[in-house]
Amino acid sequence: MMMRQVLQDFSHSLARSGCVVLALWKFPRRLVSPAMFCSFGRVCWGKGELQFLPFDVLLIYVLGKVVCDRLQRYKRGAKMTTIHWFRKGLRLHDNPALQAAVADNFELRPVFVLDPWFVSNARVGKNRWRFLAQTLNDLDVTLKAIGSRLYVIRGKPEEVFPKLFEDWKVQKITWEVDTEPYARSRDEKVEKLARECGVKVVSLVGHTLYNTEKIIATNLGKTPLTYQSLQSLVAKMGPPPYPVPALSSLPTSCIIQPQAPSGSTYNLPSLSELGIDESELGPCLYPGGETEALARLNKYMERKSWVCKFEKPKTSPNSLQPSTTVLSPYLKFGCLSPRTMYHRLIEVYKGSNHTQPPVSLLGQLLWREFFYTVGATTSNFDQMEGNPVCRQIPWIRDEKKMKAWEFGQTGFPFIDAIMTQLRKEGWIHHLARHAVACFLTRGDLWQPWEDGMKVFEELLLDADWSLNAGNWMWLSASAFFHQYFRVYSPIAFGKQTDKHGDYIRKYLPQLKKFPDNYIYEPWKAPLSVQKAANCIIGQDYPRPIVDHDIARKTNLDRMSKAYAAGKNKKSSAGSGPPAKKSRK
DNA sequence: TCGAAAGTTGCATAG
DNA sequence: TCTATGCAACTTTCG
Numbered sequence: 098m099m100m101r102q103v104l105q106d107f108s109h110s111l112a113r114s115g116c117v118v119l120a121l122w123k124f125p126r127r128l129v130s131p132a133m134f135c136s137f138g139r140v141c142w143g144k145g146e147l148q149f150l151p152f153d154v155l156l157i158y159v160l161g162k163v164v165c166d167r168l169q170r171y172k173r174g175a176k177m178t179t180i181h182w183f184r185k186g187l188r189l190h191d192n193p194a195l196q197a198a199v200a201d202n203f204e205l206r207p208v209f210v211l212d213p214w215f216v217s218n219a220r221v222g223k224n225r226w227r228f229l230a231q232t233l234n235d236l237d238v239t240l241k242a243i244g245s246r247l248y249v250i251r252g253k254p255e256e257v258f259p260k261l262f263e264d265w266k267v268q269k270i271t272w273e274v275d276t277e278p279y280a281r282s283r284d285e286k287v288e289k290l291a292r293e294c295g296v297k298v299v300s301l302v303g304h305t306l307y308n309t310e311k312i313i314a315t316n317l318g319k320t321p322l323t324y325q326s327l328q329s330l331v332a333k334m335g336p337p338p339y340p341v342p343a344l345s346s347l348p349t350s351c352i353i354q355p356q357a358p359s360g361s362t363y364n365l366p367s368l369s370e371l372g373i374d375e376s377e378l379g380p381c382l383y384p385g386g387e388t389e390a391l392a393r394l395n396k397y398m399e400r401k402s403w404v405c406k407f408e409k410p411k412t413s414p415n416s417l418q419p420s421t422t423v424l425s426p427y428l429k430f431g432c433l434s435p436r437t438m439y440h441r442l443i444e445v446y447k448g449s450n451h452t453q454p455p456v457s458l459l460g461q462l463l464w465r466e467f468f469y470t471v472g473a474t475t476s477n478f479d480q481m482e483g484n485p486v487c488r489q490i491p492w493i494r495d496e497k498k499m500k501a502w503e504f505g506q507t508g509f510p511f512i513d514a515i516m517t518q519l520r521k522e523g524w525i526h527h528l529a530r531h532a533v534a535c536f537l538t539r540g541d542l543w544q545p546w547e548d549g550m551k552v553f554e555e556l557l558l559d560a561d562w563s564l565n566a567g568n569w570m571w572l573s574a575s576a577f578f579h580q581y582f583r584v585y586s587p588i589a590f591g592k593q594t595d596k597h598g599d600y601i602r603k604y605l606p607q608l609k610k611f612p613d614n615y616i617y618e619p620w621k622a623p624l625s626v627q628k629a630a631n632c633i634i635g636q637d638y639p640r641p642i643v644d645h646d647i648a649r650k651t652n653l654d655r656m657s658k659a660y661a662a663g664k665n666k667k668s669s670a671g672s673g674p675p676a677k678k679s680r681k
Numbered sequence: 682t683c684g685a686a687a688g689t690t691g692c693a694t695a696g
Numbered sequence: 697t698c699t700a701t702g703c704a705a706c707t708t709t710c711g
Contacts (some may be wrong), residue, residue, distance in 0.1 A: 323708055324689070410690030455689040464689075528690070535691095571689095579706040583691045590691080660706065 177203035179269040179351075180261065182210065182254075182287075183247070184280065186273035186303050187232050188387040189239055191340030191434035193301040198271040202350040206265055207240055208248045209233055210257060211366055214279065220555035223378055224523035226371045228385035228558050232430055233365050235386025243344065244352040248363040255286045262294040271299040273431070276309055276473035277562045306337035306435050306466050309473045320474045322486060322577065324455055327467045340437045379521045383426055383558060390427035397422045398441050405451035407458045414528035415511070415591050415600035422458070423524055425559035428465065435462055465564060472563030479566040480547060486576045490659040492538070492545035499544050501642050502537050503552050505605075508634075508641035511591035511617060512536050514604035521604075523558035531572055535585040538573035539656055541648040546573035574656060581656040584649050588617045607632050 181198035187209075189195065199205055215221060221229075237247040250257045261267060270291055275284065284300070291298045302308045312330055313320060321327045331337075368375050383389075398404060412420040427433040442459045454460030477483040481490070500506070505513035505520070515529045525533075530553070536542065537549045546569040553569070554560045567577065574581035591600070598616030602609045608619055610630035615622035620634045620641055627633050634640055 323687090325687080326709065329709095408690090412690095460689075531690075574706085577707090578688085579708090580688080580691090580704095581706070582704065586692065589693085657704095657706095664706095 176266070177201070178206055178265045178267045179203040179271065180206045180208050180258075180265070180267055182208050182270060182272040183236065184209075184272060184275060185429075186431035187236050188390070188432055188434060189236075189243075189345075190343035190387065190391065191303065191437045192273070192344065193303050193341050194271040194273045194299065195344055196341050197299045197301060198269070199344065199348060199351050201269065202348050203268060204353050205245055205347065205351040206248055206261075206267075206353070207236075207245055208250055208261070209236075210254050211249055211251045212254060212283075213251075214253070214283075216372070218279075220551055220560075222523070222555040223373050224556070225558050225560065226373050227368060227378060227381065228383070228426060228523070229430065230366060230368055230371060231381075231385035232387070232432055235388050235432075237365055239387065243347045245347055246363075247365070249365055250363065254283055255290060258287050259290050259294060262291065262296050267294075267296050269297040269299065271301070273303040274300050274308075275304065276469060278478075303434065303436075304431055305469050306439055306462060307331060307334060309470045312466075312470050313474055320471055320486075321467070322471065324464065324467050327470060328454060328463060331463070331466070336443070337436050337439055339440060340434055382522055383423055383524060385426070385430065385432065387427075387432045390424070390432035393422065393424060393427065394433060394438060394441065397424075398445050401445055401449070404442065404445045404458055405449050408452050408456040409461060409527065410456055412526070412528070413594035414526040414532065415514070415595045416526075417599060417603060419524070419526065421526060425561075426524065429559045429561045435465065438462060465561075468563045468567035471567060479550065479562065481545065481575065484576075487570055488575045488659065488663050490539075490573070490575060490656070493543055494545060494548070495542070498542045498642060499537075499548055501639070502533070502542060502544070502549075506639050506642075507536070507542075507587075508620065508639040509536070509587040509645075510598070510601040510605055510608055510619060510638075512587050514601045517604040519553075519556050523556060525557075530568065532585045532587065532590055534569060534572035536587050538569075539581055539652050540584045541587065541643050541645060541652070543648075543652055543655065546570060546575060549573075579660075581660070582653055584653070587645055592617060605638070607638050 179198045179201065181195050186192055186194065195207075198207075233247060233249065240246050250261070258270075262270075270287075272284070275281070288298045288300075311334065312327070315330050315334055316326070321330055368378075409421070414420075424433055424438065428435055428438070439459065439462055442462075446459075451457065452460075454463050471486065472478045475484065475486050478486075481487050481492075501508075502512070502516065505516035507513055512533055515525050515533050518529075519525045519533075534546070534549055537544050538546050550565050550569040553565055554562075557565070570576035571578045591598075595601075597613050598608075598611075601616055608616060608630070610632065611619050611622060612626065612630075615626060619627070619630075619632070619638060622630070622634070624633075632638055
């Protein structure tokens with residue numbers, strides 16, 4: 098009994114130090130054969146249990162367990178296998194988890210799981226499915242170039258992995274950390290299953306500049322709620338890690354021979370398998386994949402002066418060609434590493450005067466980091482209710498208004514043109530998102546920001562959970578931004594950068610022939626002008642859904658009341674500063 | 682603890 | 697065409 102106690106204590110202490118724990122008395126035969134034990138010399142075997150095991154031999158046994166296990170497998174002719182599970186992080190450059198996958202020289206199985214949850218629960222529109230399919234294809238091509246391939250598995254991760262672990266005799270699985278709620282619960286399940294199957298799990302940060310947990314720890318456990326506070330935190334932490342080298346070749350031991358034949362069940366998904374009718378797709382302006390992402394990054398980084406002078410608020414929301422980089426979809430899927438982009442920007446900036454965050458290009462990466470950090474640590478971040486950072490505002494759902502906005506039928510050409518571009522092309526400029534989000538919520542239609550967020554989630558190529566929810570709260574003055582009296586005008590705002598309305602003419606061709614002075618407000622045009630433009634308002638194009646001036650005033654009043662109610666609630670709850678007296 | 686300062690990017694108008 | 701200012705007054709952060 099005493100020996101057993103010693104063994105138990107020893108194995109517990111090993112467990113605490115992170116070593117593999119062996120339940121010796123439960124299944125010694127399965128782990129190592131008696132013959133192999135004997136090769137250590139001094140171990141006695143009896144009645145299915147270990148007996149009289151000297152301490153030093155135990156130590157040798159424990160430390161040598163992995164070696165024994167491998168030896169046994171090699172004797173059987175089986176090889177060691179590692180799965181790298183691609184989810185986001187769909188790239189070979191700067192992929193710490195993928196590097197970790199090849200570190201042990203085991204056979205590598207790069208896997209992507211086509212999870213039915215995303216088909217039924219996530220709102221993924223046609224354009225984003227296409228982007229993903231292209232990205233997977235690109236990944237497969239680049240993996241093939243180094244002697245591997247992508248294995249696409251259909252099914253729920255928690256169901257497919259135990260089978261894969263068994264079929265492929267997997268020792269290790271690696272993946273990139275994902276902080277979104279669904280990903281977290283999914284990964285917890287898979288991690289538990291892996292441990293039960295004796296598979297080692299390695300998850301590493303690669304999707305954000307920093308480990309969001311470290312940012313929170315630097316802020317003494319609190320979530321930063323302003324961009325500036327995030328900026329001072331990351332200033333304390335120093336620059337983000339340098340990108341790890343791209344996986345440009347595979348060690349021979351990682352290459353599986355023979356390769357699974359093409360036409361196998363692991364094939365890439367076709368568009369029709371994803372439920373996409375190709376004939377319904379518009380032209381592909383932003384093809385998915387790491388190759389395109391790096392080419393795009395290079396193209397922009399070559400424009401040194403443009404990069405150094407970049408100020409986001411000065412770029413145009415309604416230019417005919419994007420006035421910004423459109424790297425966001427590539428960052429969203431991890432075709433591009435934010436750390437690679439960060440350090441490339443630092444290189445370009447070197448020795449030159451350049452703009453600063455928040456408006457600079459580097460500042461845009463910090464915005465992404467800000468919303469990822471808040472999103473990772475705030476409960477119900479994508480909802481109003483139960484969300485501690487979100488102001489409770491009594492939005493009034495109106496399906497007609499919502500549909501009009503969603504399908505570009507509000508009667509405000511600037512808003513409708515933006516929504517048309519979004520639906521067709523999957524990308525709109527950041528300030529265009531501001532204009533339509535403000536219009537839908539506090540500006541004009543008084544619809545809940547969550548509903549707008551869902552439409553963006555479906556239609557945007559770069560729909561990114563944290564950024565989408567965070568920005569919708571921002572624009573609706575529900576969190577982060579509080580100057581609700583600053584309302585974007587659906588008429589005046591677009592004129593600043595496109596006074597002739599070329600953008601409107603491109604996306605709403607029915608208004609093409611309106612003269613410049615009516616293009617933003619066609620309902621004001623005399624009937625003769627409408628007839629000459631071959632477009633009668635109320636017939637060929639809708640009348641405005643609201644009177645902007647009246648809606649704005651009504652909504653300002655509603656916002657003011659919602660803010661006051663929030664303040665009262667806070668002060669009566671005894672938290673936060675006491676309510677100030679109204680200055681009115 | 683509390684007051685002051687600051688906060689990615691508004692609009693309309695006057696000069 | 698560009699810039700300054702009033703509008704009305706929010707929240708978070710910082711010292």
